[in-house]
Amino acid sequence: MKLIDRYNRISLLVTIAIIIVTGFVYYLTISYILTNRVDRDLLVEENEIFAYVKLNKALPQVFKSDGLKIRFVPSATDDIARSFGNAMFYNEEENEQEAGRMLTSSVKVGGKTYRIEIIESKVETEYLIRFIFFITLGIILVLLTLLLIINRILVRRLWKPFYRILEGIKLFNLADKNGINPVTSDIDEFRDLNVEVTAMSGRVMNDYQSLKGFVENAAHELMTPLAVINSKLDTLMQVGEMTDKQGEIISEVYHTVGRLKKLNRSMLLLSRIENKLMAERETIDLAEFIDDKLNEFQELLAERGIGISKDLKPCPVTINRDLLTVMLNNLLGNAILHNTANGQIEIRLNQNELVISNTGANTALNEQKVLQRFYKSPESEGSGLGLTLVKEICDSYGYLFGYSFEAGLHLFEIKFQ
Amino acid sequence: MMSFETIVKVLVIEDEPGLRDSIRDYFTEGGNICETAHDYESALQKINLYRYDCILLDITLPNGNGLDILETLKANHHPDGVLIISAKNSLDDRLHGLDLGADDYLTKPFHLSELKARVMAIVRRKSFNGNREIIFNEITVDLLAKQVSVNETPVKLTKKEYALLLYFIANKGKVISKNAIAEHLWGDEIDISDNFDFIYSHIKNLRKKLIDAGAGDYIQSTYGMGYKFGEH
Structure with missing residues (x-):
């Protein structure tokens, strides 16, 4: 797997996770704020009811309203705690149930306790949330795509020196005289890498060359003593009187020197082929x-x-x-x-x-x-x-x-x- | 019978004393003259004072390069034959040496018999009387036609047998190792020349052909080391 793919995968996963969590928090916050607003509306409504009751000593007439329903229910008990809660809101126009918010409270009119239920539809709030949700989602998608593209282009460009260095290492051949070509980059890491790689290739090549030079020189230097041995054997053979045993020994020595010579020549030839010294064609x-x-x-x-x-x-x-x-x-x-x-x-x-x-x-x-x-x-x-x-x-x-x-x-x- | 003798004068320019002495010993016989020089200056002195049939020239010398000596020789239009002997089996050196006018190039280590054969070939090529024939007793070798005859009777030899005979004659009176023969005939790069059975059969064939044609028995095996060509 390429570094960029691995990086993209991780950054993508993290981004998605963060966005999901943020979205959740976002949703909760907005929902909380909007619910609060509805609750405030409900309180205003309640206050109006209280004000009317105080003034008129009677329950106000309930009008049909788009998003609001008020109900007065006679209650047997006095102690009705004021509370907010979720409830269903039946929308007659649309003929459907909608999510709503209900304030339960109580009021005394003429010694009689009534429970007040004020329900407000939350459908508009929901719409708003959904709207915000889709906008957010859209932004996220655009953001992710942009991020991915930018990453790809940017990272690719940023890593270019690295790939060039890598290419240089791949093409690096000890037998070649030229080492790894330096790559220019303003990024410190790549510059360091480049300097080290170039230096290393130089060192390796130096070592290799000196080693090869040593082998070649050694083989060359061996040729002269071998020539002396060979010529001395040739001279020794000319000595007249000799036993067959002596002749056999000389023969074996001669033969062995011959092998040494061939070995040496082969080594020299190998090193010359590797050094491309046999260029004529x-x-x-x-x-x-x-x-x-x-x-x-x-x-x-x-x-x-x-x-x-x-x-x-x-x-x-x-x-x-x-x-x-x-x-x-x-x-x-x-x-x-x-x-x-x-x-x-x-x-x-x-x-x-x-x-x-x-x-x-x-x-x-x-x-x-x-x-x-x-x-x-x-x-x-x-x-x-x-x-x-x-x-x-x-x-x-x-x-x-x-x-x-x-x-x-x-x-x-x-x-x- | 008289054997045709070429008396050659050779100069060995070689700094390695062991090798120089061996070459001198090998070449000095039958009236041949072999002088030596051990470094650049003494070599220059000699080539300016005397003429040689062939100069054996080592390229790496103390205080100088053998190729410079070759250049001096050529600049002064000296006719001496030059055989370069070098430890460097590098084509550049070889080509350079031959370009400068050397007659041949031999890489160390070599067999003295090979060296002798090469020197004799150079001397033959250089000689003015157009030495197209080598005569050894009743054996005559026509170098141009590559024909061998014994007492005027042609002997049919294979290419290798012909080369072998020339090699023997160039080294007459010397023991030649089987290695040297194998290398001369088949080159020295192949390991196969380590197998000497086939040399034996070659020599046997040559000997038989010469004797059948009426020549003396000149080839003899010596102590299992090699062969010697010459009168007993």
Whole structure:
């Protein structure tokens, strides 16, 4: 739920509650005031009766009146307390009962006690109240609507800087060199938020850059000692007399240095892809390129008795040649290396996708893990960065890279978009 | 039989002593001359005084940039071949170096056999007498036609076998590791070259083809580490 909706809901509920309570109080107050006024009228009427009785020593004649009825009822008892009360008023003209107010009092005429009942119709009061009620209701509705609209527009405008900051955070990408763009606002809170977010993104990016710089430098710095070790091994191999055991050990050391070198190169390449340092592109026909690669690998394929079935449609891509090489070397290399003897590799290429599938272990690889850095099958001697590199390259060109396992085939698929 | 020998004069400009000495040791044999320079100034001195068939140039040097040395060379129209050796596998450096007129670029770490093969290729390209042929005893390699013949009899080699033979001849008398061979033939990005069985069959095929054509048995396995090409 959006903040504004939550806010509107609460403010709406509170407003309605307050209005209902106020309306009630309002109604009671008006009703009380008006009743008081009616009661005063009744008192005036009573006084007139008293004055007439005093003067004429007789009950006044009762006239029909629109809103007033007076009745004199002979009473047996003297002690009739003067009291106000609600009563029904029968309106003969309209022929209907109306709410009314009655004053009960007494008067003595010639030693006889009469109970006076003066009833006044409250219908006009009711009308008034109803009138006031509807006006109030109308005002409330208009007010609420206005409130809602103003809230919406105003709040939306007020929150605009916030949404812009949010957008900046969403678009924030560590690999990008540019951080979060500052947003201007005269509201203190947003300004603070903006300053902090910008500062934070700057810090994070600095840290990330220095970390990456460290990794890259470390990898670079390792290259020279590796070169020394490698060259010393090359030199050592030239020493004439040696036992087979010694040769085997040298061979193993050599091999291990080779792995270290590949690992290092992959790390460097990864960081360069992330830093977008491989920007040169050219248009390459992928079908042709794959054919060349297969040619290059033909001895490997023949050695393992792996059959190739391919369906390559022309597919020009604009890509960095070195990266494409790395990508296909890894994909095809994996398809060969992790294949079974006399297995099969299928390559399907069209404008939309490249799918390389191969026979191999009869269980699916873990889809998530397979793309993780340094993940590799236990028997693999690879760096564990091969597929990470492929993924990273695909990401940098906006291709989708995925793995699936279907009918005994490991499918690696690149979707161009 | 006489083997055709090219005597090469090489200058190694490299500040890392371990690497410099290894290269010198590897290159100094059979009349080849290998001089060394360890920093910018001594390198400038040498290139101003002497000419070399090939200069191995490290880009990051104490007190200076190797690319400046390359620029000095080119500004003075010296014909020396230049092979850049750098720890930075950056395309910018590579392109920049090649733009400035370097003949090749090799990233550290490398195999000395690969370095030698590259240097020999540069020297061959640079040589004035149009060295289109490499002759090793009875084996003749026609570089233009990419043809190999033994005692004038053509031998049909696959692309890879041909590359392998050139590699062997460039490093004749040296033990070449299986890694180096695999990387030379298939590149170094793929883990697949760790599997060396197929190298063995390649070498076996090459050896068989050469022997069948009447050449001597020049390829031998050494202590399981690698292979050596040359007379016993």
